[in-house]
Amino acid sequence: MANKIVVDPITRIEGHLRIEATIENGVITDAWSSATMFRGVETILKDRDPRDAWYYTQRFCGVCTTVHSLASIRAVEDALNIQVPFNAEMIRNLIMGIQNIQDHMIHFYHLHALDWVDVVSALSADPKKTAALQQSISPWKYSSENYFQGVQNRVGAFVKTGKLGPFTNGYWGHAAMKLPAEANLMAVAHYLEALHIQKEIIKIQAILGSKNPHPQTFLVGGMSIPVDPNSQNAINADKIAQIRQYIVMAKEFVEQVYIPDVLAVAPFYLDWAGIGGGHKNYLSYGDFPEGRSGYPNDFWMPAGVIMNGDLTNVMPVDQQKITEYVTHSWYEYSGGDAVGKHPYEGETNWKYTGPKPPYEFLDTDNKYSWVKSPRYDDKPMEVGPLSRMLVAYASGHKEVTDTVDLVLGKLGVGPEVLFSTLGRTAARAVETLIMVNKMSDWLDALVANIKTGDYAIHNNEKWDPSTWPANARGYGFHEAPRGALGHWVVIDNKNIRNYQAVVPTTWNASPRDPAGVRGQYEESLIGTPIADPERPLEILRTMHSFDPCMACAVHLYDEGGKLVSKAKIL
Amino acid sequence: MSDFKEMLAAHSISRRSFLKYCSAMGALLAVPAAMTPRIAAAIEGDDRPPVIWMEFQSCTGDTESLLRANRPSVGELILDHLSLDYHETIMAAAGHQAEASKHATAEKFKGKYICIIEGSIPTGADGVYCTVAGETAVDIVKKIGTDAGLIIAVGSCSSYGGLPAAYPNPTGAVGVSELLPGKTVINLPGCPMNVDNLTGTIVHYLTFGSAPAMDRFGRPLFAYGKRIHDNCERRSHFDAGQYVENWGDHGHREGWCLYKMGCKGPASFHNCPTLRWNEGVSWPVMAGHGCVGCSEPGFFDTMMPMYGRLPNVPGFGVESSALKIGGTIVAASAAVFATHGAVTMTRNWKQVKEAKAETREIIKETTDAEE
Numbered sequence: 026m027a028n029k030i031v032v033d034p035i036t037r038i039e040g041h042l043r044i045e046a047t048i049e050n051g052v053i054t055d056a057w058s059s060a061t062m063f064r065g066v067e068t069i070l071k072d073r074d075p076r077d078a079w080y081y082t083q084r085f086c087g088v089c090t091t092v093h094s095l096a097s098i099r100a101v102e103d104a105l106n107i108q109v110p111f112n113a114e115m116i117r118n119l120i121m122g123i124q125n126i127q128d129h130m131i132h133f134y135h136l137h138a139l140d141w142v143d144v145v146s147a148l149s150a151d152p153k154k155t156a157a158l159q160q161s162i163s164p165w166k167y168s169s170e171n172y173f174q175g176v177q178n179r180v181g182a183f184v185k186t187g188k189l190g191p192f193t194n195g196y197w198g199h200a201a202m203k204l205p206a207e208a209n210l211m212a213v214a215h216y217l218e219a220l221h222i223q224k225e226i227i228k229i230q231a232i233l234g235s236k237n238p239h240p241q242t243f244l245v246g247g248m249s250i251p252v253d254p255n256s257q258n259a260i261n262a263d264k265i266a267q268i269r270q271y272i273v274m275a276k277e278f279v280e281q282v283y284i285p286d287v288l289a290v291a292p293f294y295l296d297w298a299g300i301g302g303g304h305k306n307y308l309s310y311g312d313f314p315e316g317r318s319g320y321p322n323d324f325w326m327p328a329g330v331i332m333n334g335d336l337t338n339v340m341p342v343d344q345q346k347i348t349e350y351v352t353h354s355w356y357e358y359s360g361g362d363a364v365g366k367h368p369y370e371g372e373t374n375w376k377y378t379g380p381k382p383p384y385e386f387l388d389t390d391n392k393y394s395w396v397k398s399p400r401y402d403d404k405p406m407e408v409g410p411l412s413r414m415l416v417a418y419a420s421g422h423k424e425v426t427d428t429v430d431l432v433l434g435k436l437g438v439g440p441e442v443l444f445s446t447l448g449r450t451a452a453r454a455v456e457t458l459i460m461v462n463k464m465s466d467w468l469d470a471l472v473a474n475i476k477t478g479d480y481a482i483h484n485n486e487k488w489d490p491s492t493w494p495a496n497a498r499g500y501g502f503h504e505a506p507r508g509a510l511g512h513w514v515v516i517d518n519k520n521i522r523n524y525q526a527v528v529p530t531t532w533n534a535s536p537r538d539p540a541g542v543r544g545q546y547e548e549s550l551i552g553t554p555i556a557d558p559e560r561p562l563e564i565l566r567t568m569h570s571f572d573p574c575m576a577c578a579v580h581l582y583d584e585g586g587k588l589v590s591k592a593k594i595l
Numbered sequence: 596m597s598d599f600k601e602m603l604a605a606h607s608i609s610r611r612s613f614l615k616y617c618s619a620m621g622a623l624l625a626v627p628a629a630m631t632p633r634i635a636a637a638i639e640g641d642d643r644p645p646v647i648w649m650e651f652q653s654c655t656g657d658t659e660s661l662l663r664a665n666r667p668s669v670g671e672l673i674l675d676h677l678s679l680d681y682h683e684t685i686m687a688a689a690g691h692q693a694e695a696s697k698h699a700t701a702e703k704f705k706g707k708y709i710c711i712i713e714g715s716i717p718t719g720a721d722g723v724y725c726t727v728a729g730e731t732a733v734d735i736v737k738k739i740g741t742d743a744g745l746i747i748a749v750g751s752c753s754s755y756g757g758l759p760a761a762y763p764n765p766t767g768a769v770g771v772s773e774l775l776p777g778k779t780v781i782n783l784p785g786c787p788m789n790v791d792n793l794t795g796t797i798v799h800y801l802t803f804g805s806a807p808a809m810d811r812f813g814r815p816l817f818a819y820g821k822r823i824h825d826n827c828e829r830r831s832h833f834d835a836g837q838y839v840e841n842w843g844d845h846g847h848r849e850g851w852c853l854y855k856m857g858c859k860g861p862a863s864f865h866n867c868p869t870l871r872w873n874e875g876v877s878w879p880v881m882a883g884h885g886c887v888g889c890s891e892p893g894f895f896d897t898m899m900p901m902y903g904r905l906p907n908v909p910g911f912g913v914e915s916s917a918l919k920i921g922g923t924i925v926a927a928s929a930a931v932f933a934t935h936g937a938v939t940m941t942r943n944w945k946q947v948k949e950a951k952a953e954t955r956e957i958i959k960e961t962t963d964a965e966e
Binding site: 032034073086186561 | 612643645650652654655656657658659660663665666668669671673674675678680682683684685686687688689690691693694695696699712714717720721722723724725727728729730734758759762763764765766768786787809822841842843847848849850872873874876877879880881882884885887895899900901902904953
């Protein structure tokens with residue numbers, strides 16, 4: 026008999042996600058994904074200065090804290106036909122690159138690892154054997170018996186206090202936990218090391234963009250960090266040296282800790298290479314422009330669409346094929362909920378019709394989420410590192426194919442295992458590795474350009490709104506850590522008339538569409554074994570493999586609403 | 596005093612403006628309590644206070660800021676100094692196991708635990724715009740907040756409503772203090788909050804057993820007691836009339852004043868210039884972008900547009916007396932924030948506009964007198 030369970034809150038993610046699932050004979054037979062928080066940022070954006078939009082949209086999410094700024098300024102630059110200087114493109118690449126690296130690192134060690142690593146088991150590990158394990162997988166400097174003894178003592182003293190803090194009620198001793206005690210101790214040590222490394226390497230964003238989270242440095246037309254090798258108030262040789270130092274630090278950790286950890290842990294969980302694939306439709310917008318002609322040309326990471334896991338056919342992306350449905354979302358369309366709308370033509374009137382809180386279950390037959398249902402060519406898509414790596418792999422991207430083949434070879438499996446929970450986690454690691462090796466290329470390109478005497482960081486031609494056309498519209502794409510991100514903006518008389526964002530987690534976390542087709546989270550949970558419905562660790566594994574970001578995902582679009590036009594102050 | 600009166604007259608600051616200015620400044624003049632060796636003793640004690648950290652209409656930026664903690668680091672905070680019993684982004688447990696942890700701490704340590712809240716709380720439509728485990732954020736805050744020993748609102752959203760409360764505030768978002776009248780709420784605004792100000796607040800509480808002294812907007816004086824403009828490393832350029840005119844121009848590359856590019860430093864109280872971010876690496880003005888005033892109660896509405904001058908004085912130019920202009924800005928902005936600083940909390944766009952109009956009026960009044 027079917028047993029319906031609820032996991033709310035799904036923790037170790039950004040934001041508010043709830044999963045309801047039915048379980049029969051120890052396997053998930055159906056699932057519903059619901060976002061339970063709504064802010065309405067796009068309505069707030071209406072009638073404001075398009076040059077300010079990046080600052081508002083940046084606050085869609087403080088985890089992937091740069092991505093909505095970039096998509097926003099690109100959308101406005103597209104609308105106003107602005108090309109940004111080469112220095113600014115390279116600075117953007119560096120900021121995006123370190124965002125991906127740091128975000129993936131935090132995801133693996135602090136959001137995802139506790140699904141696979143048993144912290145309590147680490148207390149029974151032999152530090153000497155742990156040291157031997159560490160030394161066998163990489164030349165990482167923290168590998169002595171004394172070191173692991175120290176980590177174990179520290180965690181042991183913590184556990185002895187009886188106050189486990191964030192580790193209270195974890196899934197310790199769960200049947201699905203498979204790692205030997207020594208691997209658990211090693212992972213706990215790396216959990217703590219990664220906490221330190223992530224806050225160091227992200228200083229690249231502070232150098233280039235004043236602070237992190239929420240770097241304050243983006244401009245429509247460029248970036249606000251000046252470049253001048255002969256000034257102490259601009260990007261100069263000293264700041265470049267600092268950036269290079271953090272790139273080296275990131276590279277060392279990724280190559281000697283992150284990748285070896287994934288390769289060491291994966292063999293214990295190879296069953297997860299056959300679980301969690303979902304629809305197997307993948308979308309990547311492509312990103313990281315490298316040429317002189319700037320965005321959106323000469324991408325390092327290619328764009329493409331893959332359907333039904335067919336790696337022999339990578340199709341080009343056509344943004345006109347994107348629509349959003351609200352059949353199962355707490356919004357209404359004026360022409361009826363059965364028809365999808367393209368972001369330029371869409372509309373949203375938010376209206377909660379769910380159960381009155383406090384509630385036990387959502388009304389999943391009707392509307393049940395604040396996330397809309399985006400579809401590409403009417404199909405649900407997965408976006409994120411796996412989609413990027415698959416599109417690049419199938420397109421013959423050299424760094425990606427080399428690295429993916431290396432990882433698959435070490436694990437002794439074929440590319441078909443990538444369509445899974447484990448594949449998602451492995452793809453994120455692969456991407457981190459190639460990204461950390463790419464960073465210095467962008468820094469070198471920036472340096473070479475500065476050397477020519479080009480210090481430009483901003484294109485001023487269209488800064489003054491009096492130079493703008495009366496009406497304009499544009500879109501900006503970005504490959505964020507969590508996947509394909511698009512912003513669409515409509516500008517009337519210097520102000521925002523409409524703003525729409527279709528973000529990575531909207532794609533992945535969407536509820537069903539009018540045809541009843543599940544979103545990718547929902548589909549990926551089907552067939553997942555659940556050893557203990559009271560402790561549904563397996564649901565967390567697949568959900569976390571997507572790296573959900575819910576605050577981003579919930580947004581709205583207001584077409585022709587009756588907002589009082591705002592007086593320009595000061 | 597007569598000298599001071601003369602000075603006011605010389606700068607054409609009206610009595611009305613001055614009184615408002617004084618009321619805003621009064622609370623800010625207290626000297627922050629000195630950090631003493633007792634701090635070390637407090638944070639090294641093994642009686643780790645339990646913490647319940649809750650996120651509502653947030654972007655998780657304040658949690659990310661927590662992860663950048665350095666003194667002590669987040670690892671030390673979690674293992675050695677605090678018992679972080681509930682924090683959705685960090686905790687191992689999910690679903691009802693996570694909820695059980697929250698309720699157990701709230702019950703066992705009633706009146707003693709530290710409650711930290713990130714994100715605003717939506718009050719519209721009976722609270723349906725944010726639920727956790729089927730319960731509204733409003734109900735959760737009232738329950739967990741009421742029984743807390745100390746409440747800290749991290750970031751501008753939980754302090755004053757922030758982004759979700761910006762016009763037209765679609766969800767009726769409010770800050771924590773509005774839902775807990777009578778309770779002391781320490782506000783650590785900023786977008787996000789600077790984690791050093793959170794660790795400073797916690798250390799203060801552990802050391803002295805009480806909340807730090809705060810201004811009228813509930814902000815600790817040790818972090819928000821001084822105006823950004825007054826501590827700005829580019830202040831000498833303001834005084835010398837050297838301004839950035841275009842992004843990337845000579846002045847921008849040489850670190851001149853960003854006032855004309857919309858910097859809100861003259862109207863903002865925060866320790867960014869002295870503390871900086873990411874362990875002292877930088878802060879917005881240092882990296883070439885103006886301050887946006889993110890730690891002020893009226894943010895976003897009273898500070899936007901981002902690149903609009905504060906105030907946009909007609910005919911203002913480098914040849915004007917910087918001192919006079921500086922004095923005018925200080926008086927005008929402080930006056931408005933003193934009377935209308937909390938306008939966003941009322942979610943009343945009319946009042947926001949009135950506050951802005953009044954700022955312009957005061958500026959006009961003083962600049963007209965100058966001319």
